[in-house]
Amino acid sequence: MTDATADGALIKSVITDGPEAAHEHHVLVGKDATKETLEDYTLRFAPRHYRRWTPGVVAISALGGIAYLADFAIGANIGIAYGTTNALWGIAIFAVVVFLTSFPLAYYAARYNLDLDLITRGSGFGYYGSVVTNVIFATFTFIFFALEGSIMAQGLYLGLGVPLWLGYAASTIIIFPLVIYGMKVLSKLQLWTTPLWLVLMVIPFVYLLVSHPETVDTFFTYQGENGNGATNLGSIMLAAGVCLSLIAQIAEQIDYLRFMPPRTPENSRRWWTAMIMAGPGWVVFGAIKQVIGLFLAVYIIANVADGAAIANQPVHQFLEIYRDIMPVGVALALAVILVVISQVKINVTNAYSGSLAWTNSFTRVTKRYPGRIVFLAFNLLIALILMEANMFDFLNTILGFYANCGMAWIVVVASDITFNKLLFKLSPIRPEFRRGMLYAINPVGFGSMLISAGVSIAAFFGLLGSAIQPYSPLVAIGLALVLPPVLAFATKGRYYLRRTDDGIDLPMYDEFGNPSDAVLTCHVCRQEFERPDMVACATHDDVVCSLCLSTDKLKDHVLPAQ
Structure with missing residues (x-):
């Protein structure tokens, strides 16, 4: 019908x-x-009878989703643009901000078995107010799907001679059947592929440390492509802003964490360990990959002819080092295998989470449920268009702009949980997501996000002056942190619960x-x-x-x- x-x-x-x-x-x-x-409880609470996985299995499945190679490209890009020292400080700021803001979100998801959209509804946004954050998250999924798909297409071109346009299409089409069946299939895929992925990723880094220890000195003294990478706060914040585009990754981690088993006295330690590792802990692994990506890029720039042209492309980063260890044919095969495994592991998560986000928004606004598969196809189509537009050419601009929207959303929700729920008791401590129980829009979270995102985007594009332009991430974080308790006090918390x-x-x-x-x-x-x-x-x-x-x-x- x-x-x-x-x-x-x-x-x-x-x-x-x-x-x-x-x-x-x-x-x-x-x-x-x-x-x-029913397969993956789209749009609703994940019931206990379905959550049969142990905390360890949920954590490994969630961490399998961060196998993406985009971190290598991001680390290389910010290092090439701003120099090693500025890039490392930017990565450190990114890691601290993401860990602190992700912690309360991950805890609520694992404790109450809700995805981030359902948590957002009751954390200051209202039943319809969180539709806009769903669109922000869906945008995150297709941007990073396109980025990973582009990396895979580069690998297929290099290894098999597949034209880039065809590689883009192939990297999109193969994901579709893997995502149709939801969490049951995705958990198995992540478990089976993680060991091989870890071995292939670690080999080049360890080899360089052992065989070329001088690379470490070259790495720390690298000043960027223009040689002006002297340490300064503006460059550090610009680098951090690009990295912080990944802040919405916690929403994808939560799509797995919502299937955590109940926390009991018997499993409490394992439950907390799994929640922290797979929730806020993802950023530790992400930051390490960004540093490795920059390290490999600096080595290629210093040791490979025309290395600057390929240093920010993960497939070339691994291929050049594999060539030093083994025959060219084997090196090429392993580089392609690593790229394909990484792309599949992350893009099944991107596609899955994106389809949930679009479906959730559409169902609430139109009162129609067309099925998650419709929006799975829609999300993949947008990602394919981005790939065909060669998004690598303007990657830093895309990620820097998006970071302001992502930070505004995530930090507002984290602020509402931490301050309004737990500290000031202005917001109900236990989350609410059901229609009729919530107001349509709550000005506390919705207003805070619009203000913090709008002002930080204006700063990002220089509308507030060149002096403040590099600091747009700080603007987004500062406003998103402070505004929720201010607006909650101003409204006396009356717009959280309709009943x-x-x-x-x-x-x-x-x-x-x-x-x-x-x-x-x-x-x-x-x-x-x-x-x-x-x-x-x-x-x-x-x-x-x-x-x-x-x-x-x-x-x-x-x-x-x-």
Whole structure:
């Protein structure tokens, strides 16, 4: 049934057959939506009966998604532009900012089994307010999909002579079937490919340290392509701004972390270790890869003819060093294998998370659930267009601009959780995401993000003067950190909850503070879901699930304001 047909049938049923027929029609639509969403619980709470993975498996699956080679390209680019010292300080600032802001988000995702969009709704943005952050995140996924796809295409061109345009298409098409089946397939893929990826990535770096120790001195004294890499705060912040474009990566980590098992006294240590490693800990691995990327780039510039032209391309970084260790044919094969494995590992995550983000936004705005697969194709198409436009030529500008939007979103949510929820108690401590329980828009988070993103983007493009231009990341972070508590105090926290009672007389959490596993049946789609996903129906003496509430165009089931 198409959306147009569904709408027409619904209108006809209301006019000719009355509200009961309309309700039955809504039941059918709800069932259609439910069939596609049960595999990975798109748009909803991840129930306990589905979360059968151990903390270790979830952590390895999540960390498998950071196998991308974009870090090598980013590290090389900022080092070439600003010199080694400025780049290293920029990477350090990036790592500290991302770790601190990611921690509360990762904890909430693992503790309450929600993706970042659902967390954002109840952390100052409101039910519809987080749609804009979903678009920001979806943009992140196709930018980095395109970046990784471009790297893979370079590898296919170098190793197999595949034209770049065809390599771009191939790197996009092979991802589609891998992402269709959600978390079950992705967790296996990440587990199986991680050991080989680690070996292939570490070999060149270790070889250079052992065989060419003089490279270390060359690395630390490198002044950039223009030879003006003297240490200064402006260059450090410009480098940090490019790196901070990766701040939204925590949302992709959370798409795995939401499947963490309940935290109990028996598994508490393993639970915390897995949450920290796979949540904020991803940035440690990311920063190390950026440093290695710069290290390899400096070696190539110093030791390979015309090395400056290829030093920022990961496939060449690994190929040139493999050639020193083994025959050319073997070196080429290993370089291509590394690039393909890395691209597949990260782009299945980019495609998966992007499809969730687009689907979530579309369903809330239109009250239609077209299925995640539609937006999987949409996200991949945008990424392919970016690749064909040769995004490597303007990579620093793209990432520097995007960083301001990403930082505004992530830091605002982190600020709301840390200050408004935990410290000042202005925001409900436990997250809320269900329609009817939240206001449409909460000015605390939504307003903070718009102001911090807008001002920092203006600074990035020099509209606030050249003196402040390099410091746009600090502008974004500072405003996003301070504004949520300021606006929460100004509004007295009144726009967080539209209701405090969801009408169900069952506890939401168990004795350890984990979401309850009590099962209820949604009277619209006739499917069983766990207690945290359910709300009392406004017009029937029954309960309704969060997805059926999202697709309720007539507001037949949505509870009134309390």
